[in-house]
Amino acid sequence: MAVSRKIKGFMEKSSWIRRMFETGAELKAKHGVENVFDFSLGNPNVPPPASFQKALEEAVRETAPNKHGYMPNGGYPHVRQEVAGFVSRRHGVSATADDIVMTVGAGGGLNAVIKAIVDPGDEVLAMIPYFVEYGFYADNHGAALTLAPTTEEFDLDIAAIEGALTPRTSAVIINSPNNPTGAVYPASSIAALGEVLARKSEEYGRTIYLVSDEPYTAIVYEGTEVPSVFSHYRNSIVVTSYSKDLSIPGERIGYAAVHPDIEDHANLVGGIILCNRILGFVNAPAMMQRVVGKLQGETVDIAEYARKRELICDGLERLGYEFVKPRGTFYLMPRAPGGDDVAFVQALQDELVLAVPGSGFGLPGHFRLSFCVPDETITGAMPGFERAIARYR
Ligand SMILES: Cc1ncc(COP(=O)(O)O)c(C=O)c1O
Numbered sequence: 208m209a210v211s212r213k214i215k216g217f218m219e220k221s222s223w224i225r226r227m228f229e230t231g232a233e234l235k236a237k238h239g240v241e242n243v244f245d246f247s248l249g250n251p252n253v254p255p256p257a258s259f260q261k262a263l264e265e266a267v268r269e270t271a272p273n274k275h276g277y278m279p280n281g282g283y284p285h286v287r288q289e290v291a292g293f294v295s296r297r298h299g300v301s302a303t304a305d306d307i308v309m310t311v312g313a314g315g316g317l318n319a320v321i322k323a324i325v326d327p328g329d330e331v332l333a334m335i336p337y338f339v340e341y342g343f344y345a346d347n348h349g350a351a352l353t354l355a356p357t358t359e360e361f362d363l364d365i366a367a368i369e370g371a372l373t374p375r376t377s378a379v380i381i382n383s384p385n386n387p388t389g390a391v392y393p394a395s396s397i398a399a400l401g402e403v404l405a406r407k408s409e410e411y412g413r414t415i416y417l418v419s420d421e422p423y424t425a426i427v428y429e430g431t432e433v434p435s436v437f438s439h440y441r442n443s444i445v446v447t448s449y450s451k452d453l454s455i456p457g458e459r460i461g462y463a464a465v466h467p468d469i470e471d472h473a474n475l476v477g478g479i480i481l482c483n484r485i486l487g488f489v490n491a492p493a494m495m496q497r498v499v500g501k502l503q504g505e506t507v508d509i510a511e512y513a514r515k516r517e518l519i520c521d522g523l524e525r526l527g528y529e530f531v532k533p534r535g536t537f538y539l540m541p542r543a544p545g546g547d548d549v550a551f552v553q554a555l556q557d558e559l560v561l562a563v564p565g566s567g568f569g570l571p572g573h574f575r576l577s578f579c580v581p582d583e584t585i586t587g588a589m590p591g592f593e594r595a596i597a598r599y600r
Contacts, residue, residue: 217343217346220339220342221339221343223339223563223564223566224247224248224563224567227247227248227562227563228247228248230556230561231245234556234559234561238559242559243559244559244560244580244584244587244588244591245561245580245584246561246562246577246578246580246584246588247562247563247577248577249386249537249538249579250456250577250579251450251451251454251456251537251579252454252579252580252581253454253507253508253512253579254454255453255454255455255507256453256502256505256506256507256508258501258502258505259453259455259502259505262497262498262499262501262502263494263498266494266497266498267494269497274493274497275494276493277489277490278490278493279480280480280481280483280484280489281308281309281476281479281480281490282307282309282462282490282491283493283496283497283500284304285500286309286496286499287305287307287308287309287462288303289503290304290307290309290462290464290500290503291303291304291306291307291464292503293503293504294306294307294445296504297424297435298435298437298438298464299438300437300466300467302464303467305473305476306464306466306472306476307462307463308462308463308476308479308483309460309461309462309490309491309496310446310448310460310461310462310483310488311459311460311461311483311492312448312456312459312460312461313420313421313422313447313450313461314340314344314448315459315461315483315486315488315491316446316447316448316461316462316463317341317344317380317420317446318344318348318482318486319463319479319480319482319483319486319488320378320444320446320463320479320482321344321345321347321348321350321378322347322348322482323478323479323481323482324377324416324475324478325345325350325377325378326349326377327348327350328349328375329349329350329351329376329378330350330351330353330373330376330377331345331350331351331352331353331376331377331378331379331380332352332353332355332368332372332376332379332380333352333353333354333355333380333381333382334354334355334356334357334363334368334380334381334382335354335355335356335570336357336361336388336540336565336568336569336573336575337354337382337568338382338386338420338568339567339569341380350377353371353373353376354371354569355368355370355371357390360390360531361385361388361390361531361540362390362392362396363381363392363397363400365399365400368400368403369403369407372403372404372407372415373411374411376407376411376415377413377414377415378415378416378417378418379400379404379415379416379417379418380418380420381400381417381418381419381420382419382421383419383421383433383535384423384424384426384433384533384534384535384536385535385538386423386536387538387540387568387575388531388539388540389531389532389534389538389539390531390534390535391427391431391433391535392434394438394439397434397436397438397439397440400417400439400440401417401436401440404417404440405440408442414470416442416443416444417436417440417442417443417444418443418444418446419436419443419444419445419446420446420447421445421446421447422447422448422450422451422461423451423535423536424447424452424535425451425452425506425507425509426452426506426512426535426536426537427509427534427535428509428512428513428516428533428534428535429534431534431535433535437466440466441466441468441469442466442469442470443465443466443469444463444464444465444469445463445464446461446462446463446464447461447462448461448462449461449495449499451507451536452505453499453506458492459491460492460495460496460498461491462491463479512537512579514582515537515578515579515580515582515585516539516578518578518582518585518586519576519578519585520532520533522585522586522589522592523541523592526589526592526593526596527544527596528541528542528592528596529542530542537577538575538577538578539576540565540574540576541573541574542572543564543565543572543573543574544595544596544598544599545599547572548564548565548566548572548573548574549571551564551574551595551599552564554595554598555591555595558590558592558594558595559591560588560591560592560595562574562576563575
């Protein structure tokens with residue numbers, strides 16, 4: 208057998224997005240790209256800011272010796288320093304370069320962090336619905352993913368989280384603003400979570416780390432603030448990237464920031480840096496580090512996403528779809544009319560509208576739409592959305 212049984216099983220499990228991708232390609236070939244309305248992928252379509260192009264051109268022209276060489280595995284010291292300045296402002300702490308590790312996107316950062324803190328057999332707790340890669344990332348390092356439900360409004364369910372923690376839990380991952388729901392957890396929820404984690408760490412005699420996966424913090428609407436986990440729990444680690452802030456997911460650049468007062472600080476940061484190396488990343492891409500170092504706090508034009516959000520939410524609401532309006536990201540997760548998400552996604556597909564069933568995120572009965580698409584895709588899809596929901600009336 209060419210592929211291990213385990214990976215074969217994973218390929219089945221991760222198949223929703225892949226299946227939608229393949230179906231999308233088939234439908235586009237058959238009906239023409241302009242006639243297929245694809246809301247299945249979270250690939251940002253708003254262009255990077257002009258400052259990115261400028262910084263990139265400057266980085267290309269730099270003639271410093273060894274500019275393409277190896278570097279410390281945690282990243283260039285001067286870039287870590289720049290990032291620490293931003294982290295200090297954003298999270299209200301006094302961070303230094305020693306709190307920052309430059310990573311290969313948020314995905315690479317999550318792997319380095321999880322590897323650094325779990326022992327085989329440990330558990331990593333995430334919230335339903337969840338970014339499906341978390342299960343694979345936990346498994347990469349011998350840990351099991353456990354899950355807790357969220358509320359009807361997709362907020363943290365603190366009692367459910369408390370019930371799901373066990374003496375084996377080494378980390379809790381939260382993602383706010385959230386993929387796939389667009390929810391942003393309020394400060395009260397983060398504070399309550401911090402309180403539970405502190406109490407349970409004490410009870411179990413081990414540190415439960417809070418890992419905040421936050422690549423969408425810049426993409427928020429109507430003045431929504433994303434509260435910092437650092438204000439509410441000392442043993443927390445922020446993992447993020449420039450993938451969505453700057454629309455550069457293919458460039459694979461991000462970072463992990465540990466709370467400056469985290470327990471066993473030096474060992475933990477040293478561990479994350481070692482894991483960055485031994486996972487084969489070695490260090491985050493050199494050129495991109497130099498570029499993003501100059502772009503702290505820069506973002507794409509969020510107004511573009513805000514407009515698309517209004518367009519899709521107004522349209523779906525008018526047609527009778529039920530959903531929690533996203534406060535961040537470029538996703539939303541309506542209820543599947545009729546209750547069967549797979550059947551409803553098929554009904555949409557019959558109308559050449561592509562979405563992902565909630566089952567792909569551990570939440571049957573809903574479906575996810577990514578609205579990082581041209582405005583015409585949103586407006587053009589509305590008749591299809593209308594005919595699909597009409598079947599369930
Ligand atoms: C919730 C979440 N976490 C992590 C990632 C990975 O981001 P990156 O491209 O920075 O690795 C994504 C990407 O879509 C995501 O949605």
